[in-house]
Amino acid sequence: MINITELVIGYQNKAVCHPISGQIKLGSLSAIVGPNGVGKSTLLNTLCGLIPAISGTTSLTHVAKKDIAWLPQKSNIDQDFPINVFEVVSMGCWPRKSLFGRLSKKDIQRVDWALQQVEITDLKKTSINRLSGGQFQRMLFARLLVQDAPVMLMDEPFAGIDEDTQMLILKLIIDLHRKGKTIVAVLHDISMVENYFTHIIRLNNGQAVFEQNNNLNQVSH
Ligand SMILES: Nc1ncnc2c1ncn2[C@@H]1O[C@H](COP(=O)(O)OP(=O)(O)OP(=O)(O)O)[C@@H](O)[C@H]1O
Incomplete structure (x- = not known):
């Protein structure tokens, strides 16, 4: 509560x-x-x-406070930061890891699973400044799935x-x-x-x- x-x-x-x-x-x-x-x-x-x-x-x-995950508004994020989709989504592992802790095999599998869920596996190595609005939102949602907070x-x-992305994200929200x-x-x-x-x-x-x-x-x- x-x-x-x-x-x-x-x-x-x-x-x-x-x-x-x-x-x-x-x-x-x-x-x-x-x-x-x-x-x-x-x-x-x-x-x-x-x-x-x-x-x-x-x-x-x-x-606990650490059990709360946050999906920000896209406009609050620096899209020119030099980082790729995989790196952003893997940040969802951070709350469970020590600072500078390396990703385990299980972490990497979880990131890959989340990318599949939002259907952007092919964009894994793409720099975030090359994503469309919908692709960017899917990426942020994948990070939330990786974080898996209560x-x-x-x-x-x-x-x-767009409507396809809306339906995909709505379905994932209902599943969660x-x-x-x-x-x-x-x-x-x-x-x-x-x-x-x-x-x-x-x-x-x-x-x-x-x-x-x-x-x-x-x-x-
Ligand atoms: N960083 C800020 N500093 C000062 N005032 C702010 C700040 N951010 C928002 N506000 C003001 O606080 C009020 C509420 O803003 P908020 O963004 O929470 O509204 P909202 O209901 O989410 O609006 P929208 O539907 O347009 O996103 C607005 O008057 C806004 O101008």
Whole structure:
């Protein structure tokens, strides 16, 4: 369980919305939705500890901080960094290894498996500055699969990608949920949220409302 109590999120002591209180159940598939600029990414980044809360708390029951993985927005990443796809995806092994620890045979197999899952095995040695937007997103998703953390926070995993990539990533997200992962994603596609997500955190007019999704389409789920 992630318990959020009177959490004030924002920057330089300036709140972006009213204090937030609610719970994210372990094993749930939750979407954070709301209009542009309302604070969705700020909430996600605060939950994973990337930016400090102004006040209030998030407490984790049965989860350690290291058990949280994060899928960033592509725009937050330096795409000119001289590194290839395999190297980025293998970073998913780092939380389980000591600094400068070499990749084991098992690690390499896991990276290869993840590249297969997102169907970019042929791009393994490609420099990241030569990837299309969709290929880049698939690579970031492969890194998340390698990391295999119990809690996964995703900032707009479907932004700027084509329908095939969307369907592939959605299918992988649903598989991860079925395997018991706790997933929280910032999303804009309301019909996708209503069809597949078990819980919805609505940010609007400076308020956050935590809901169970009663419209969940059980057939497609
Ligand atoms: N680094 C920052 N420093 C100061 N203010 C910021 C920073 N990042 C975002 N903001 C502001 O915080 C508010 C919330 O931004 P946030 O990115 O969380 O919104 P969002 O709901 O994710 O929006 P979108 O749907 O457009 O991605 C906005 O007013 C934004 O301008």
